[in-house]
Amino acid sequence: MRRISGAVGRLSAGFRLPQENKVKEPLEQIAADLVAKALRAGATSADVVAVEGEEFSSVVRLGKIESLKEAGSKSLGLRAFVGTRSASAYSSDVSALDRLAERTVQMARFTSEDPASGLPDAALLGRHAGDLAIYSEDIRGLSTDEKVSLARRAEEAARAFDPRIVNSEGSSFEAGHGLKVFANSLGFVESYRESFCSLSVVPVASQNGSMQRDYWYSAAHSLAQLEAPESVGRKAAERSVRRLGARKVPTARVPVVFDAETARSLAGHVFEAARGDAIFRNASFLAGKLGERVAGENITILDDGLRHGGFGSRPFDDEGVAASSRPVIENGVLRTYLLNSYAARKLKMQTTGNAARGVAGPPGIGPKNFYLAPGIHSPDEIIRSAKTGFYVTELIGFGVNTVNGDYSRGAAGLWIENGELAYPVEEVTLAGNLREMLRHVEMVGSDLEFRGAIAAPTVLVTGLTVAGA
Amino acid sequence: MPREERFFFDRYGLTEQSLGGWLAAALSEGGDYADLYFEHTTTSSISLDESLIKSAIEGVAAGCGIRVIAGEQTGYAYTDDLDPSKILRAARIAARIAAGPARVSTVGLAAHEPPHNFYPVSSPSTERDLTEKIDLVWRADRAARAYDPRVHQVRVHYADQVRHILVAGSDGRAVSDFQPMVRLSVATIAEADGRRETGATGAGGRIGLEFFTAESSPESIAREAARQAIVQLEAREAPAGEMTVVLAPGWPGILLHEAVGHGLEADFNRKGISAFSGRIGQRVASELCTVVDDGTVPSRRGSLNVDDEGEPSRKTVLIEKGALRGYIEDKLSADLTHATRTGNGRRQSYAHIPMPRMTNTYMLAGPDDPEEIIRSVSRGLYAVQFGGGQVDITSGKFVFSASEAYLIEDGKVTAPVRGATLIGDGPTVLTRVSAVGNDLKLDPGIGTCGKDGQSVPVGVGIPTIKVDRLTVGGTAPKGLQSFQ
Numbered sequence: 001m002r003r004i005s006g007a008v009g010r011l012s013a014g015f016r017l018p019q020e021n022k023v024k025e026p027l028e029q030i031a032a033d034l035v036a037k038a039l040r041a042g043a044t045s046a047d048v049v050a051v052e053g054e055e056f057s058s059v060v061r062l063g064k065i066e067s068l069k070e071a072g073s074k075s076l077g078l079r080a081f082v083g084t085r086s087a088s089a090y091s092s093d094v095s096a097l098d099r100l101a102e103r104t105v106q107m108a109r110f111t112s113e114d115p116a117s118g119l120p121d122a123a124l125l126g127r128h129a130g131d132l133a134i135y136s137e138d139i140r141g142l143s144t145d146e147k148v149s150l151a152r153r154a155e156e157a158a159r160a161f162d163p164r165i166v167n168s169e170g171s172s173f174e175a176g177h178g179l180k181v182f183a184n185s186l187g188f189v190e191s192y193r194e195s196f197c198s199l200s201v202v203p204v205a206s207q208n209g210s211m212q213r214d215y216w217y218s219a220a221h222s223l224a225q226l227e228a229p230e231s232v233g234r235k236a237a238e239r240s241v242r243r244l245g246a247r248k249v250p251t252a253r254v255p256v257v258f259d260a261e262t263a264r265s266l267a268g269h270v271f272e273a274a275r276g277d278a279i280f281r282n283a284s285f286l287a288g289k290l291g292e293r294v295a296g297e298n299i300t301i302l303d304d305g306l307r308h309g310g311f312g313s314r315p316f317d318d319e320g321v322a323a324s325s326r327p328v329i330e331n332g333v334l335r336t337y338l339l340n341s342y343a344a345r346k347l348k349m350q351t352t353g354n355a356a357r358g359v360a361g362p363p364g365i366g367p368k369n370f371y372l373a374p375g376i377h378s379p380d381e382i383i384r385s386a387k388t389g390f391y392v393t394e395l396i397g398f399g400v401n402t403v404n405g406d407y408s409r410g411a412a413g414l415w416i417e418n419g420e421l422a423y424p425v426e427e428v429t430l431a432g433n434l435r436e437m438l439r440h441v442e443m444v445g446s447d448l449e450f451r452g453a454i455a456a457p458t459v460l461v462t463g464l465t466v467a468g469a
Numbered sequence: 470m471p472r473e474e475r476f477f478f479d480r481y482g483l484t485e486q487s488l489g490g491w492l493a494a495a496l497s498e499g500g501d502y503a504d505l506y507f508e509h510t511t512t513s514s515i516s517l518d519e520s521l522i523k524s525a526i527e528g529v530a531a532g533c534g535i536r537v538i539a540g541e542q543t544g545y546a547y548t549d550d551l552d553p554s555k556i557l558r559a560a561r562i563a564a565r566i567a568a569g570p571a572r573v574s575t576v577g578l579a580a581h582e583p584p585h586n587f588y589p590v591s592s593p594s595t596e597r598d599l600t601e602k603i604d605l606v607w608r609a610d611r612a613a614r615a616y617d618p619r620v621h622q623v624r625v626h627y628a629d630q631v632r633h634i635l636v637a638g639s640d641g642r643a644v645s646d647f648q649p650m651v652r653l654s655v656a657t658i659a660e661a662d663g664r665r666e667t668g669a670t671g672a673g674g675r676i677g678l679e680f681f682t683a684e685s686s687p688e689s690i691a692r693e694a695a696r697q698a699i700v701q702l703e704a705r706e707a708p709a710g711e712m713t714v715v716l717a718p719g720w721p722g723i724l725l726h727e728a729v730g731h732g733l734e735a736d737f738n739r740k741g742i743s744a745f746s747g748r749i750g751q752r753v754a755s756e757l758c759t760v761v762d763d764g765t766v767p768s769r770r771g772s773l774n775v776d777d778e779g780e781p782s783r784k785t786v787l788i789e790k791g792a793l794r795g796y797i798e799d800k801l802s803a804d805l806t807h808a809t810r811t812g813n814g815r816r817q818s819y820a821h822i823p824m825p826r827m828t829n830t831y832m833l834a835g836p837d838d839p840e841e842i843i844r845s846v847s848r849g850l851y852a853v854q855f856g857g858g859q860v861d862i863t864s865g866k867f868v869f870s871a872s873e874a875y876l877i878e879d880g881k882v883t884a885p886v887r888g889a890t891l892i893g894d895g896p897t898v899l900t901r902v903s904a905v906g907n908d909l910k911l912d913p914g915i916g917t918c919g920k921d922g923q924s925v926p927v928g929v930g931i932p933t934i935k936v937d938r939l940t941v942g943g944t945a946p947k948g949l950q951s952f953q
Binding site: 061064065066067068069070071072073074075078086087088089090091092093103104107110111112113114117144166167168169204210211212213246248251252253281282283332355359360361362394396397398399403404406408409410412426427428429430431432433464467468469 | 512514518519521522523524525526527529530531532541542543544545546547548549550559562564599600603621622624658660664665666667707709710711733738741742744821822832856857858859860861862863864866867868869870887888889890891892893928940941942943944945948
């Protein structure tokens with residue numbers, strides 16, 4: 001048997017066939033069989049991700065159904081190791097898996113020997129025992145009419161909110177459920193079910209010949225957790241209407257308040273910078289900063305895989321490592337990077353269970369429930385604290401470089417004068433550096449709400465340049 | 470090579486009768502039109518990182534998407550199992566959008582190839598040996614590292630795709646196409662004096678591997694990525710505020726894609742939610758500007774023989790000498806507004822509903838000497854390379870992020886500046902174009918456009934242009950004076 005993971009020094013344990021009673025789903029058997037086929041084809045170890053699911057979406061615009069979509073799909077992906085070389089293949093055709101296994105093993109012989117490659121340490125494999133509340137039957141029981149009605153109600157509420165809501169890009173309700181299976185040649189075969197639903201609406205407001213759009217949405221694992229359609233519609237309309245009459249402001253350096261939606265993107269940049277694959281390449285402004293202060297003392301960021309109903313909650317990650325929770329930044333000090341087993345071996349650390357992958361290709365790194373812990377200030381209090389400032393409600397563009405921290409994005413929102421929201425602002429940019437921004441979060445809001453795997457409350461950041469006229 | 474129009478018939482046992490039967494099922498509850506979209510896509514990719522080939526991936530995805538149009542409404546279903554019973558089931562699900570008597574679908578579907586082939590390849594990349602592709606990747610790694618000792622990290626990604634499609638509509642149209650795609654991308658990080666800077670570029674198109682011998686070598690792509698990172702090591706703070714901006718030719722054409730392209734997509738205009746809605750015939754650019762969307766440029770990443778609704782590609786004038794001429798149409802919007810289809814109905818895959826999308830969007834060359842354009846600027850920004858861009862269709866505000874830019878001082882290109890986002894207003898930005906160079910260039914073949922969660926490959930192009938006023942999102946608010 002060949003050494004498959006130099007860094008950890010573990011030997012391949014050989015493939016143990018899953019016991020009959022252990023395999024609960026037909027797709028688990030298919031995945032386990034594919035692992036076996038890969039070993040027969042000459043792989044020294046292998047793992048398989050298999051997914052199947054159904055999705056539904058309905059779009060309503062101006063009260064009429066614009067589209068209905070419904071479908072089911074199934075696909076699976078294999079990663080095969082030959083010693084420390086590896087390759088992957090995927091397919092939606094489960095009838096040609098012998099060929100898939102042979103081809104994957106054949107390809108692996110052409111890749112490089114990489115001592116950090118391999119499956120995770122067998123001791124880390126497992127699943128979280130408790131119910132994470134990521135699957136609900138209530139979505140599956142909905143009729144098409146009921147699904148359409150949710151979208152229709154949200155749009156109706158938006159259009160009724162204000163006479164200046166004159167048009168709509170539409171309202172959409174989406175729902176789906178699926179099964180994800182993971183199997184590897186260490187004998188691990190497990191699966192879990194997940195469901196989701198979301199409701200979003202994009203009203204268009206008009207005044208004096210100029211138009212503005214904005215949106216609001218709700219997303220959840222279960223219908224019962226979804227925000228009421230009327231509430232989604234009203235919030236969306238309120239956001240569109242308040243942008244009417246937006247103007248450009250002169251270029252200035254002012255305090256910037258990021259609402260919870262835009263603050264979420266800042267947390268996302270911290271996630272990108274804390275990814276172990278960026279760290280081992282020295283391709284992050286957080287590289288080499290473990291144990292050091294990288295943010296103000298009021299900043300604590302957690303990565304929690306166990307949150308009840310969380311969008312990033314999973315019983316195990318996409319390498320079969322059991323879910324866990326840990327602080328990433330604690331009172332401003334960087335406590336951990338986010339790792340899959342490959343990045344962990346590169347950095348001589350232990351995986352944090354952040355392996356994430358679809359069926360195509362090797363595991364990458366993804367967030368669990370990655371969030372900025374809430375502070376004590378209400379959003380109103382934060383806005384009132386600024387004599388002059390910019391309350392940002394939308395960011396566009398991709399001008400963020402997590403290698404050096406450079407930050408420059410398009411922004412829209414409301415200008416703050418004497419602690420009050422004074423008028424809407426558009427066609428401006430925000431620029432600074434993430435390194436400095438993390439140290440200059442002057443206030444953290446109490447309004448943390450999970451609307452995705454990454455979340456943050458309202459924050460006030462100083463030192464940014466607003467470029468406009 | 471087997472005949473392309475027989476691909477799905479031979480491989481999956483489709484017959485003209487079975488296509489007709491599924492279309493009949495799709496229209497069994499009424500509706501104006503139905504189509505079947507068969508897709509078989511093979512992909513392969515190779516990733517190099519830290520001078521190791523860390524992954525090789527191959528995959529196959531096949532499926533059929535079925536659409537029923539009834540007025541403004543679309544019913545859609547798809548299956549990734551091409552068993553006839555699964556296709557029939559999907560057709561019946563898609564049919565539910567309509568409520569009326571069954572419509573009889575046109576019979577006598579005979580699949581044919583498109584009237585032209587804009588991307589002939591002698592041997593598709595998927596049939597070439599893995600070692601040939603690995604060799605390209607290694608050559609790029611070596612060249613990037615050899616460029617300058619300050620280049621510390623090199624990542625190379627090779628990806629190819631071969632896509633077979635067959636579109637069969639209830640109007641009797643049945644068209645097949647074979648769509649190859651190859652791309653080689655290089656990303657670098659250079660380090661010096663505690664600074665880390667990045668560079669990234671790539672090249673490709675609807676081509677075979679011979680492209681890397683004839684057109685663009687892995688070495689030239691790698692050197693360009695390395696050069697960008699090295700230049701940034703010297704970059705100073707970018708200016709903040711409004712100023713004259715000169716765009717270099719090629720990929721900076723992303724300006725057109727964001728500022729006008731999306732806003733001219735017919736779905737947004739039909740619904741009256743684009744900043745360009747109702748403005749056909751009006752002046753939206755200076756007289757120097759003529760902008761086209763052209764799916765017929767040979768071998769380009771955004772080119773198509775036929776769109777994903779079976780309509781042949783063409784060259785569509787969007788803006789002619791400053792006046793708005795036309796929109797980017799798909800079947801649904803064109804039919805509803807009695808406009809002519811433009812061959813821009815595209816979808817990411819069989820799992821997606823088609824919509825109006827760009828192909829290759831570019832501005833025609835003008836009369837000006839590029840060097841003269843720069844000499845005419847006393848103070849401004851010269852933007853050479855860009856990352857991505859984004860647009861708010863309704864307000865018309867758009868951004869695109871410069872990753873390599875220089876100050877222009879007294880008519881000369883001087884110091885490089887750090888990455889900065891540029892923001893402007895789509896319907897007015899081109900009215901401020903005061904010079905258009907004679908040096909039209911298309912991008913190297915790297916663009917992917919996202920809309921409503923669907924990604925499609927696109928191209929852009931532009932000659933050197935001068936925009937008299939655009940907001941530059943740097944950090945130095947005292948205009949062009951660095952103040953630290």
